[in-house]
Amino acid sequence: MQISVCAGRWGNAGDEGSGALQGYARVGAKGLIPSPGWAGTGAPPASLGACAEGPGAVPSSVGGEMHSGGLGAWVGAGPGDNHWSYEEPERWGEHYPACSGNKQSPINIETEKTIFSPELQPIQLSGYSLPNSKKFKLKNNGHTVVLDLPESMAITGGYAQQYQAKQLHLHWGSPSTAGSEHTVNRKRFAGELHVVHYNTKYENFKVALGYPDGLAVLGVFLEVGPRENPYYEEIIKHLQKIQGEDEEVMVPGFNIAGLLPDSLHLYYRYNGSLTTPPCFQSVMWTVFNQTVMLSHDQISVLVTSLQYDDGKPLQNNFRPTQALHKRWVLASFEPTLSRERQVPTAGQTSSSFHAGDVLAVVFGVLFAITALAFMYYVYKQRSQNARLDSPTKSKVIYTAATTENTA
Numbered sequence: 001m002q003i004s005v006c007a008g009r010w011g012n013a014g015d016e017g018s019g020a021l022q023g024y025a026r027v028g029a030k031g032l033i034p035s036p037g038w039a040g041t042g043a044p045p046a047s048l049g050a051c052a053e054g055p056g057a058v059p060s061s062v063g064g065e066m067h068s069g070g071l072g073a074w075v076g077a078g079p080g081d082n083h084w085s086y087e088e089p090e091r092w093g094e095h096y097p098a099c100s101g102n103k104q105s106p107i108n109i110e111t112e113k114t115i116f117s118p119e120l121q122p123i124q125l126s127g128y129s130l131p132n133s134k135k136f137k138l139k140n141n142g143h144t145v146v147l148d149l150p151e152s153m154a155i156t157g158g159y160a161q162q163y164q165a166k167q168l169h170l171h172w173g174s175p176s177t178a179g180s181e182h183t184v185n186r187k188r189f190a191g192e193l194h195v196v197h198y199n200t201k202y203e204n205f206k207v208a209l210g211y212p213d214g215l216a217v218l219g220v221f222l223e224v225g226p227r228e229n230p231y232y233e234e235i236i237k238h239l240q241k242i243q244g245e246d247e248e249v250m251v252p253g254f255n256i257a258g259l260l261p262d263s264l265h266l267y268y269r270y271n272g273s274l275t276t277p278p279c280f281q282s283v284m285w286t287v288f289n290q291t292v293m294l295s296h297d298q299i300s301v302l303v304t305s306l307q308y309d310d311g312k313p314l315q316n317n318f319r320p321t322q323a324l325h326k327r328w329v330l331a332s333f334e335p336t337l338s339r340e341r342q343v344p345t346a347g348q349t350s351s352s353f354h355a356g357d358v359l360a361v362v363f364g365v366l367f368a369i370t371a372l373a374f375m376y377y378v379y380k381q382r383s384q385n386a387r388l389d390s391p392t393k394s395k396v397i398y399t400a401a402t403t404e405n406t407a
């Protein structure tokens with residue numbers, strides 16, 4: 001999750017900015033302080049509004065922390081003062097208190113501990129096929145490559161509410177190391193795509209940042225495969241043009257759904273945060289179970305093209321996995337047949353037999369019946385054959401006379 005499009009600096013005046021949001025007072029041109037009515041409302045500061053994703057509001061759960069420090073970190077801070085980096089992610093909390101919260105992302109997904117939830121419906125998308133005739137901004141923001149997405153793109157199924165797209169970006173490693181943010185059973189993948197959306201019940205993206213259900217991010221693991229991926233190529237082929245920090249290029253639209261796996265019904269869901277400062281705990285994560293393949297060359301271009309402003313390669317832009325604390329990770333599918341971890345659906349009592357068990361018994365009985373029938377058939381055939389056998393064979397086993405006598 002990377003929502004910085006302000007060159008990675010919070011508190012600098014942006015270009016989208018305008019209007020102070022309610023509950024805030026502007027402090028010079030560089031920042032805002034909360035007005036008395038702010039506590040826990042989650043209204044974001046206007047200066048951040050400038051950046052489509054500056055430090056916006058804070059979830060009420062961390063509102064207190066923000067009062068004590070986080071807000072101060074960017075009030076009055078000039079551009080660059082709070083430039084965070086992936087070199088010391090453990091220190092993000094010093095300037096961005098939410099980063100020390102207990103619902104942080106990314107996490108390691110232990111598949112054995114996930115909980116099957118039949119209520120997690122397939123993810124449904126609308127407007128994901130962007131017209132080739134329109135162009136969209138692709139930018140090196142100093143932390144990742146970001147593609148701005150139009151309001152017409154939305155998630156229409158798989159969440160309790162509707163979410164509208166904001167931007168997508170990627171996380172990666174280096175030529176020799178993997179760089180996904182989430183891990184599955186401690187396995188780290190080559191890279192990870194994040195498609196960021198916000199809940200349409202909130203006025204805008206910045207406001208949504210202040211609520212636990214404010215954002216929906218779709219996470220996709222990238223792996224090295226045998227073929228070039230034509231959808232990812234629509235991004236990768238432009239990276240050479242935005243090598244330097246803050247550089248941007250307008251790129252033609254393409255089918256964004258092509259960046260996602262085929263199976264949109266198999267995923268993990270948990271409540272977490274932005275994976276970059278200010279780390280607000282406002283993300284309902286969807287991490288797809290199925291991975292997407294890019295060619296070795298494509299991954300190679302992805303991890304070697306972008307640079308920081310000091311000319312160093314922009315690599316390993318992933319945050320270490322965070323403690324789960326008391327959170328559960330739900331799965332839209334049943335990873336195992338273990339009934340202990342299955343959440344009973346509404347109205348269903350905790351029955352001792354589940355579908356898997358019943359099927360096992362049914363198949364066992366069917367197998368036993370089939371085996372018995374087969375044995376009986378073989379027995380009958382052998383007795384019949386004995387009677388019809390040729391004289392030579394019958395001499396070996398028993399005499400025809402004996403057979404005749406018994407008949």
Ligand SMILES: [Zn+2]
Binds near residue numbers: 001170171275
């Ligand atoms: Zn991200």
